[in-house]
Amino acid sequence: METETIKEAKSFVDEVAAEPGGEKINECIQCGVCSGSCPTVEWWQYPPRKIIAMIRAGKRDMVLSSTSAFNCVTCYSCTVRCPRNINPTQLIHAVEAIAEREGYKPKTPTLTLHRGLRDAMMQGRVWELRLAMLFYLKTSLLEGMKMMRVAWDLISRGLMPLLPPKQTKKGGKEVTAILKAVEAMQKSGGAK
Amino acid sequence: MKQYTYFPGCAMGSTGKPIQASIDAVCEVLDIELIELEGWTCCGCPGESINELAATAIATRNLAIAEKFKLDMVTACSCCYRNLLAAHVTYTEDPRIREQVKKALAATNLEYNGTLRVRNLVDVFINDIGLDVIASKVQRKLTGMKVANYYGCHQTRPYGPDDHEFPVWQDQVSEALGAETVFFPLKAQCCGGTQLFSNKEMIYKLLYKILDNVEKHGGECISSTLCPLCFTNLDANQGRINNRNGEKFEMPVLALTQLMGIAFGLSPKEVGLNKNISPALKAVKPYLKSKVQEVVK
Structure with a gap:
């Protein structure tokens, strides 16, 4: 039987996966190359790898109300290096899109x-x-x-x-x- | 004469004016005809972060118009290049998005068949024109000029045919002009142009790193990518960093085509150098004089 937490997590992952660019979130192996490649990572409260982990753990409010994703400068450094080709840049944009659409107000x-x-x-x-x-x-x-x-x-x-x-x-x-x-x-x- | 459809992009009519002037002048020398795409609109890049579908749909409208001309479409702005190319890739590879974009385009009776080639102007210089032709047009050899070529992001990432991490095409062009190229590790690092309004601290730090890196590796001027965002960010904001970090950057920033124009014997005004905010004239002055002497002889 699935617990509430697992259900919550599943629904947020599915939500992100349904966004353009979020499709491959389940293929992430958490290697952290995206965070290591990010030129602005020191401004992110949760670096890109962590955001992916948090999405998969169902931390919906924490992810969507954080300013982290909005520090993405769309440079694609992570995308060209990602060993799983999951396109973290577009994935982060998917998070931004959901936050914007749902009226979350990250302070940025x-x-x-x-x-x-x-x-x-x-x-x-x-x-x-x-x-x-x-x-x-x-x-x-x-x-x-x-x-x-x-x-x-x-x-x-x-x-x-x-x-x-x-x-x-x-x-x-x-x-x-x-x-x-x-x-x-x-x-x-x-x-x- | 080589012909292309040309997508200038919004910024080429404002902050990119000096670059556009130099592109026009250089293409004339190299016998390239750029036919401006009629009725072009925004490439969709600005909306990409929060509304990917809208951005892709708008980009595809431009692709659909350009496709009719049966020519490769060239852009100089890296952001337009990436977004138009991204729209093409998504449209041809993702059936879900393709259906949605098709539906949206139906509102205008336009249809895209996915046959257009979107290309960057530097790609055209290297692969269609060739370095030997570029070298043959040089009238003022830029011998001794220590040029650091800055590529920015979207010219090479994620799609560009040049290397993603250490691109070389601009270096090859400046070497063909007789200049000495300087390697610096941050040549394709982001300058942060997109968030200049909203995230100043972050952007100034990115800029500082790039300028500092160029100086430490002996670069005397920056030959920038043709992207108006990167170009303006490097060109116009040095004064802002100077005031903050106690550093004094006076790095001349030229667009690659401006440098080419000067080497091809054009006047600084013809390549828009009078509109650069950084002391770009300083970098080319010694070479301008040599030209005058040659003429006197």
Whole structure:
């Protein structure tokens, strides 16, 4: 007979495995090459190997409310070295995706940044100035002020356009249509 | 004349402007025609962390448009390169995602058949143009210039055809220009460009490690990958680290194509060097003078 703990663990592993990129979580052999390869690992409360172990142990709340996964800079160092080809980068993204979707609030501005980037993507082409301004309005104006020097270096050279990027109307419309279709699929539960 | 569809990516119109200028100039010299993909939109990279399916669907839209031209699609931005290639790989190898993406694309009457080749511009330089042709176009040999080639992540990881840990293609190109390449272990380490807004401490440390590593191994300038994110991060943020660690980095950062342009005899302005924030002109100045003398002779 299965105990509650085992059931809990199974359901969280299955949940991660159902996300794009999380499929191979059960093939991990806990060798730790991912943690050892990670350039930002010193900022992770739970390094990537540990996160995988925690997912398999059913520590759902601990994993999803931790800021750890949000320190992933998507450099794929772990992915090219993983001896089991489980793609830890995508697996960590799967954790981020679940945490974002389920409204967990890990204390990191990176979550706000990811949301901002996703919204910028939805505009068709990314307008950096808008992205940056919205990010600092939502997180910390003081931090935004500290970036003024760099911003000025870029703006004065014309490297951070003050106006939104030009794009074809058709492109923008098609992106909106595609994203609507994706959202509909995700809401109906058919896709992650 | 070699023809390709070209996917510039959003950042090439903003922070990547100097790189784009140099790409245009260098491709003209090398007889490469880059035909900008009409109606391209974001590659999907920004949404990848929290909505993989949406990112893949948007990337595949670009692939579907490019496929019609029956040419290889080239990008210079490493993030676009990786995400577009990732979308292609996922689409062709994962039936579950393929069905979902197909459904999403149906909203626009587009269809992707999985026949497109997505390539990086450096790959084109090495494998289609060739080092001998590049060397034959050199007018100002960069003899004695100690160049550290920085590759970043996505040009080689996880898909790039060059080595994942110690890539060599950019080094080969700079050697063809006559420069002396410097080996430094962090040549493909992440610069953290993606989280510059939200995780400054972490990013400054990554940047510091890279710049420090270049200096310790005798690099006098960085020839950066063509990714506008890496390039801007290295180019624009040195002042920020200087203030914090008491170090004084004044490392000239040039995009690989800027270096190529200078060696091909183009003016600094033609390759966008006047827009670099780091003292990039300083690195190429000695070679500019020699050119003038040659002309006088």
